[in-house]
Amino acid sequence: MKTRLFTLALLLTSGLVLTSCKEQVKENSTETPTAVENTQETTETTADTKLIDLTFASEGYATREAGSDWVKVNLKSTSPDQVTIVVSSREDIKKPTCSLETVATKVADNTYQAVLQNSQVNFSLGEGQLTIDTVNESDRGVLSFYCSGGGSLQGTYTAVD
Missing domain, CATH: 2.40.128 (Lipocalin)
Incomplete structure (x- = not known):
């Protein structure tokens, strides 16, 4: 019985670890271009506006x-x-x-x-x-x-x- 619970816990933990690793890779690959685009827009907007x-x-x-x-x-x-x-x-x-x-x-x-x-x-x-x-x-x-x-x-x- 203890062995089954241990195995079940191990499977769930490894599944979560693998899932979270995959999500991080996806987030990192999509965030980088977005950050670059936002930086370009901010620079253009700041250059065109006149703050007093x-x-x-x-x-x-x-x-x-x-x-x-x-x-x-x-x-x-x-x-x-x-x-x-x-x-x-x-x-x-x-x-x-x-x-x-x-x-x-x-x-x-x-x-x-x-x-x-x-x-x-x-x-x-x-x-x-x-x-x-x-x-x-x-x-x-x-x-x-x-x-x-x-x-x-x-x-x-x-x-x-």
């Missing part, structure tokens, strides 16, 4: 050492068609005037759009500048919601080195 990591600031940023109030806007790609936008402002001397963190989607060359409180807001990149404005003029009030003291995100910001 830019910083812009309001006029007061240049004189911040003298105590001027300023707003800074960072745009960083999360994918070829999306950017994360982080708005911050002076907080070392005063209470921060403006703050926002959102994701915007590319809608045209150099233009990204976010929806803030059901209003479409465009972030348009130009020659060393970023312009923030709503699509509909009547929605501009939403840009004041993210600022205190009567401020607004609407306007043109200059690139910061």
Whole structure:
């Protein structure tokens, strides 16, 4: 009886070992070409896409050492068609005037759009500048919601080195 169980166990174990060896050979032979193809696609895609990591600031940023109030806007790609936008402002001397963190989607060359409180807001990149404005003029009030003291995100910001 013990001999039969031992023989049965031995047969099952050898069958599993042989089966797993065959599967590994098949996987290795099919994975290698796929990996090479994926690498080529990734290289081509990366070469064609332009990821951004830019910083812009309001006029007061240049004189911040003298105590001027300023707003800074960072745009960083999360994918070829999306950017994360982080708005911050002076907080070392005063209470921060403006703050926002959102994701915007590319809608045209150099233009990204976010929806803030059901209003479409465009972030348009130009020659060393970023312009923030709503699509509909009547929605501009939403840009004041993210600022205190009567401020607004609407306007043109200059690139910061």
